Amino acid sequence: MDQLQKFKDYLSLKGLKNTSQRLVILETFLSSESHYSTEDLYLKLRIEHPKIGYATVHRTLKLFAECGIAAERNFGDGQTRFEPVHGEEHHDHLVCTRCGLIIEFEEPQIEKLQESVAATHQFTIENHRLELYGLCSICTAADL
Amino acid sequence: MDQLQKFKDYLSLKGLKNTSQRLVILETFLSSESHYSTEDLYLKLRIEHPKIGYATVHRTLKLFAECGIAAERNFGDGQTRFEPVHGEEHHDHLVCTRCGLIIEFEEPQIEKLQESVAATHQFTIENHRLELYGLCSICTAADL
DNA sequence: AAGATATTGAAAACAATTTTCAGAAATTAG
DNA sequence: CTAATTTCTGAAAATTGTTTTCAATATCTT
Numbered sequence: 207m208d209q210l211q212k213f214k215d216y217l218s219l220k221g222l223k224n225t226s227q228r229l230v231i232l233e234t235f236l237s238s239e240s241h242y243s244t245e246d247l248y249l250k251l252r253i254e255h256p257k258i259g260y261a262t263v264h265r266t267l268k269l270f271a272e273c274g275i276a277a278e279r280n281f282g283d284g285q286t287r288f289e290p291v292h293g294e295e296h297h298d299h300l301v302c303t304r305c306g307l308i309i310e311f312e313e314p315q316i317e318k319l320q321e322s323v324a325a326t327h328q329f330t331i332e333n334h335r336l337e338l339y340g341l342c343s344i345c346t347a348a349d350l
Numbered sequence: 351m352d353q354l355q356k357f358k359d360y361l362s363l364k365g366l367k368n369t370s371q372r373l374v375i376l377e378t379f380l381s382s383e384s385h386y387s388t389e390d391l392y393l394k395l396r397i398e399h400p401k402i403g404y405a406t407v408h409r410t411l412k413l414f415a416e417c418g419i420a421a422e423r424n425f426g427d428g429q430t431r432f433e434p435v436h437g438e439e440h441h442d443h444l445v446c447t448r449c450g451l452i453i454e455f456e457e458p459q460i461e462k463l464q465e466s467v468a469a470t471h472q473f474t475i476e477n478h479r480l481e482l483y484g485l486c487s488i489c490t491a492a493d494l
Numbered sequence: 495a496a497g498a499t500a501t502t503g504a505a506a507a508c509a510a511t512t513t514t515c516a517g518a519a520a521t522t523a524g
Numbered sequence: 525c526t527a528a529t530t531t532c533t534g535a536a537a538a539t540t541g542t543t544t545t546c547a548a549t550a551t552c553t554t
Contacts, residue, residue: 223520223531244511259534264511280426282479284510284542300473309471316463320482323455328487329444335426336480338464343472367500367551388542403503408542428511428541 209236209275209290216273227258231266232275240289241279241308242267247288281308281337298335302342309342353380353419353434360417371402375410376419384433385423385452386411391432425452425481442479446486453486 207215213232217224234251235242242250244264251258267288270276276288281301296317300309316336324331341349351359357376361368378395379386386394388408395402411432414420420432425445440461444453460480468475485493 221531225520225532227533257534261512261535262533265532268512280424282424286510300468300471302473303476309473311467311471313463313467316460316467319457319460319463320480323457323460324444324482324484327444327453327455328490329446329453329482329484330490331482331484332447333484334480334482336464336478338468338473338475338478340468340473340475340477346472346474365500369501369550371502401503405504405543406502409501412543430541 209292213270213273213275216269222269227255227262228266228269230255230258231263232270235267235270235276235288236290241287242289243285243287245285279335282339298337300338300340300342302345303339304341304345307342307344353436357414357417357419360413366413371399371406372410372413374399374402375407376414379411379414379420379432380434385431386433387429387431389429423479426483442481444482444484444486446489447483448485448489451486451488 210229210232213228214224216222217228231247231251235247238250244260244267247267248258248260248263251263267276271278271288275291277291279287279289279299281287281299295312297310297312298316300307300311302308320331320334323329354373354376357372358368360366361372375391375395379391382394388404388411391411392402392404392407395407411420415422415432419435421435423431423433423443425431425443439456441454441456442460444451444455446452464475464478467473
């Protein structure tokens with residue numbers, strides 16, 4: 207099922223309304239570079255849809271997160287970011303502290319070790335976050 | 351070297367002053383349960399030292415972080431927390447999403463895998479954060 | 495002890511996020 | 525199709541956590 211259908215299903219399930227703003231925001235959100243903050247997306251939308259307000263963008267992003275279309279991320283810069291979820295494997299992030307580059311990665315072995323740590327403490331894991339902060343290859347090179 | 355000495359050295363290195371507030375805050379910070387938010391520590395201090403202001407607590411916690419006595423943590427609840435650092439191994443956290451319990455753990459194998467992920471992307475890791483969110487053993491049991 | 499400099503606490507400023515509210519839009523009922 | 529009901533929107537205001545300002549005070553140096 208595609209994301210648009212998933213969103214519409216969620217709206218009707220919850221008795222919410224299918225508005226033009228929500229569809230425009232979804233389309234823009236899905237169509238490009240990930241890791242949007244509310245502000246990022248608001249500014250991008252404003253170019254073609256200057257009527258859409260900041261609060262609506264923010265509310266809609268929260269709605270995406272609620273229905274599983276987006277995941278909330280926080281990379282410690284004081285802004286919450288949202289990234290599209292496409293039902294793929296869970297992934298984690300490398301974050302360049304100099305240029306802001308964000309790279310996604312998957313490492314099933316780490317996930318397994320996390321499970322074993324949780325088991326040791328009789329913890330039931332619901333989700334996790336792993337971020338590696340440092341310099342990307344370009345910034346590392348520039349640093350020499 | 352103990353933490354008090356480390357703090358005093360840092361102060362004189364930076365030409366900062368050794369005030370009674372700073373010492374009281376350090377003592378209280380080190381003397382008990384970790385993972386304080388500014389507010390937590392402010393409220394705790396207020397019992398015995400009602401004159402100490404919120405801003406001073408906050409500034410002092412930042413100072414601890416600067417000189418390596420404290421580490422800043424953010425568990426996604428919108429509050430920055432500070433935990434005492436005692437020069438031990440780096441550790442990560444299990445966070446109970448129901449009762450708020452925080453358990454620390456170390457898993458060197460995970461650290462190694464992180465290094466290999468970074469190497470794959472020619473990334474130079476400066477630091478990382480790993481948090482496992484879920485239910486602690488007690489909340490898991492209560493959930494049945 | 496005096497002078498120079500940093501610190502304090504209260505309040506104001508900030509930044510990100512969330513809420514309020516009245517008018518507008520979407521859905522449902524008739 | 526129209527009216528009635530309910531949700532949504534956008535602008536502005538409110539909230540929350542954090543940071544800064546500033547005048548009075550404390551600390552350090554000589």
